[in-house]
Amino acid sequence: MTSLVQQAPAWSVLVAVPLVLCAAVLAGSLDAVLDPRGELPLRARLLRPVYEASRSLLVQRRSTTAPDRLLWAVGVVTPLLVAVLMAQVVPLGFAVVSDLGVGLVWFNAMDVLLWAGWWLAGWGPNSVYSLIGGYRFLAQALAYELPLMFALTAPAVAASSLSVPQIVAAQQGRWFIVQMPLAAVVFAAAVAAFAAWGPFAHPVGQDIAGGLLVEQSGPARLLLRWGQYALLVVGSAMTVALFLGGGAGPLLPPWLWTLLKSAAVLAVLLAMRHRMPVWRPDRLMRLAWLVVLPLVLAQLLVVSVLAAAGGGS
Amino acid sequence: MTLAVFIVLAVIAIASGVAVFVVDSMARATFALAASFVAVGGELILLTLDYLGVVTILMMVMEMAIMVVFMVMFMMNPAGLMPMSMLHNTRGALTIAAGTFLLLGAAAVLVPWPARRGTVPADPTRAIGEAIMGPQMPVMVGISALLFATIVSALVLAVPHGRYDQPAHDSGETDR
Numbered sequence: 001m002t003s004l005v006q007q008a009p010a011w012s013v014l015v016a017v018p019l020v021l022c023a024a025v026l027a028g029s030l031d032a033v034l035d036p037r038g039e040l041p042l043r044a045r046l047l048r049p050v051y052e053a054s055r056s057l058l059v060q061r062r063s064t065t066a067p068d069r070l071l072w073a074v075g076v077v078t079p080l081l082v083a084v085l086m087a088q089v090v091p092l093g094f095a096v097v098s099d100l101g102v103g104l105v106w107f108n109a110m111d112v113l114l115w116a117g118w119w120l121a122g123w124g125p126n127s128v129y130s131l132i133g134g135y136r137f138l139a140q141a142l143a144y145e146l147p148l149m150f151a152l153t154a155p156a157v158a159a160s161s162l163s164v165p166q167i168v169a170a171q172q173g174r175w176f177i178v179q180m181p182l183a184a185v186v187f188a189a190a191v192a193a194f195a196a197w198g199p200f201a202h203p204v205g206q207d208i209a210g211g212l213l214v215e216q217s218g219p220a221r222l223l224l225r226w227g228q229y230a231l232l233v234v235g236s237a238m239t240v241a242l243f244l245g246g247g248a249g250p251l252l253p254p255w256l257w258t259l260l261k262s263a264a265v266l267a268v269l270l271a272m273r274h275r276m277p278v279w280r281p282d283r284l285m286r287l288a289w290l291v292v293l294p295l296v297l298a299q300l301l302v303v304s305v306l307a308a309a310g311g312g313s
Numbered sequence: 314m315t316l317a318v319f320i321v322l323a324v325i326a327i328a329s330g331v332a333v334f335v336v337d338s339m340a341r342a343t344f345a346l347a348a349s350f351v352a353v354g355g356e357l358i359l360l361t362l363d364y365l366g367v368v369t370i371l372m373m374v375m376e377m378a379i380m381v382v383f384m385v386m387f388m389m390n391p392a393g394l395m396p397m398s399m400l401h402n403t404r405g406a407l408t409i410a411a412g413t414f415l416l417l418g419a420a421a422v423l424v425p426w427p428a429r430r431g432t433v434p435a436d437p438t439r440a441i442g443e444a445i446m447g448p449q450m451p452v453m454v455g456i457s458a459l460l461f462a463t464i465v466s467a468l469v470l471a472v473p474h475g476r477y478d479q480p481a482h483d484s485g486e487t488d489r
Contacts, residue, residue, distance in 0.1 A: 071340055102363045102438060109371035115378035116347060123340050138378060145375075162364070162438060290469050297462060 004172065005091050005165030005246070007099040013088065016097045020087045021080075024230035025049045030263075031229070031270045056222035064125045064215055072124020076220045078117025079195070079227025083234045086110045089164050090237045093247035093255030096165055103164040104156050107238060108149060111194050114231075115141050118196065118203060118212060121224060125215035133211025137196060137203035139281035143288035144200070148190035150296040154183040154303045155242045164238075168246035175245040179306065182299040184243035186292060188265060191235025195228045198272035199279050236265040319359055326352035334399050339384045342399050347377035364438040 028049035033042070044051075089096065089103035100106050115138060122134020156162050158179060159170035167176075177184045193200040196212065204211045216224055240246060240261040247254025249261075279287070325348065332345040350373035357366030388397070400406070434440040446453050 068338065068340065071344065074344070100363060101436065102367050105364060105367045105371065109367045109374070112371050112375045112378075116344060116374050119378055119381065120340075120344065135382065138382060141378070289465065293465055294462075294469075297458070297465070301458075 004169040005094045005096055005099070007165075008095040008097055012095070012097050016087050016092075017084055019092075020084055020230055020234060021226070023233045024083070024226055027229040027233050027266055027270065028052070028225075030267060031273065034267065034271045034273075036274055052225065053222055056218055056225075059217060062215055062217040064127050067126045068124050071120045072220075075117050075120030075122070075124050076216070076223050077227075078113060078120070080223055080230050081227075082110050082113050082117065083227060083230035085113075086231075086234045086238070090234060091165055091168055091241050091246055091258070092237070093253065093258050094168075095255070099163060099165050102162045104152055104162045104167070104242075107164075108152055111148070111190075112145070114194050115145075121216070122203070122212045127215045129208040129211055130215045132208050133203045133205070133214070136205070136208075136211065136281055140193060140196075140200060140202060140279075140284060143281060143285040144190045144193035147186050147288055147292045147296050148193075150293070150300055151183040151186040151190065152242075154180045154296075154300050157300065157307050158303050160307065164241055168241050168248075171243075171245050172248055175243065175248070177243040180243070180299055180303050182295055183303070184239065186296055187242065188235070188239050188269065191232060191239065192269050192272060195231040195235065197228060197232060197269065199276045200284070201273070202278050202280060202284075205278060232266060232269050233262070236269060237262040239265050315359060319356065322352045322355045322359070325349070326356070336399065337397060339388055339397070339399075340381055343377050343381040343384060347374050350374075350377070361433055361437060362441070364441065 029046045032040075032045035032048035035045070038045070086107050088098045089100055089106050096103075118137040118141075119134040122130045122132075122137070124130075155167050155171075155176050158176055159167040161167060161170070170176075189200075192198045196203045202211075204213050208214070213221060213224060237258065240258055244261050244265070247258045249257035252260070327349075329345045329348040329352065333342045333349070336342050336345060351370050354366045354369035354373070357369055360366075442450060
């Protein structure tokens with residue numbers, strides 16, 4: 001069981017980081033392709049990350065009065081940095097950069113860094129709408145974090161391990177999504193939520209002129225957008241590792257299965273944008289704590305009973 | 314190598330701890346404190362207490378993100394956007410802090426710590442859980458689930474409506 005997913009040599013981090021960055025760029029293309037609004041030709045859609053990046057680098061920078069430059073910079077780099085740090089425990093096929101025994105908790109701790117990161121990105125510019133965006137993210141984080149934590153607990157209980165490779169190994173017979181579909185859906189939704197994406201894009205909402213992004217220009221804006229896509233990419237890959245059997249699949253090599261499954265999850269997350277209404281944090285809070293949380297706890301109870309029954313026999 | 318990492322993390326922890334009182338902004342003070350805790354979490358990981366270290370980082374960053382909201386909210390100047398000193402009761406606080414530091418530092422240096430017996434267990438997370446909880450583990454796990462369910466049910470009963478909710482007919486939701 002334990003030897004199924006191997007820890008890759010130390011240099012693999014040099015592959016993992018560019019891989020996440022490139023996958024995030026491709027996610028940007030995929031997002032443009034799935035965008036239901038525009039009538040742009042396919043070529044323009046595929047190249048949108050290139051246009052956006054060039055424009056970000058060439059455009060005149062916005063400036064604000066008395067910004068907190070240090071905290072602003074910390075906030076701007078956090079989403080991309082968090083995505084890269086998360087990726088260290090996410091297996092690609094049957095290889096993982098770091099088989100940290102508590103990889104699942106590591107992933108959770110990294111997503112909590114986003115609480116600080118997004119708020120700082122909103123605080124730094126010293127601008128009203130930007131700060132409101134930061135507060136909105138924290139309100140939203142209070143709503144999604146507990147369902148996310150319990151959704152993460154379910155596969156850990158079923159595999160009786162906090163190690164992501166062990167969780168992948170434990171579902172080679174049957175994928176965890178069969179046993180815990182609700183946890184899988186909640187986790188995928190939480191990925192969109194910590195990336196401030198789709199129905200959870202209220203912190204970057206149009207009603208506050210872009211919120212967290214309103215004062216971000218040039219490389220800062222590029223880093224934040226890139227970070228959002230990177231978070232979605234890594235979150236999708238983690239969904240595959242925790243619930244969709246990781247690299248398991250017939251014929252094709254495991255790494256390709258991981259990529260294909262992750263791309264499928266990513267496409268669903270990307271497609272939510274512009275197709276679903278945005279949740280206001282107070283509404284989201286009510287949904288998350290009064291409906292989703294009890295459901296996830298019930299799901300966890302089922303998983304625990306199954307694990308206890310399976311472990312006892 | 315381990316010693317070098319230890320020293321770097323220790324310097325970060327102390328330096329950002331000092332920064333909490335040197336900076337003139339609530340936000341900077343809060344996140345300097347968060348950085349200090351993250352460095353302490355790193356030290357715990359260095360002691361192969363992976364679970365405790367990562368959970369320390371998780372809890373502390375989350376706490377600081379919430380705390381900064383309250384700190385800015387309750388500040389003396391509006392919106393908390395203007396610089397202000399982080400120091401209160403300067404002399405007393407300094408005495409207490411220095412005394413505590415000397416006491417703990419002296420304990421760390423002077424106590425004859427026992428040498429390690431045995432080796433690191435295969436799963437330190439499980440070992441620490443059993444060391445703390447022992448045979449009460451299943452009971453505690455059950456109670457924690459119950460406690461949490463109680464919190465959620467209390468919320469369900471206490472908060473049928475948010476403060477800014479629209480009337481039921483407007484939002485299409487059923488009334489309580």
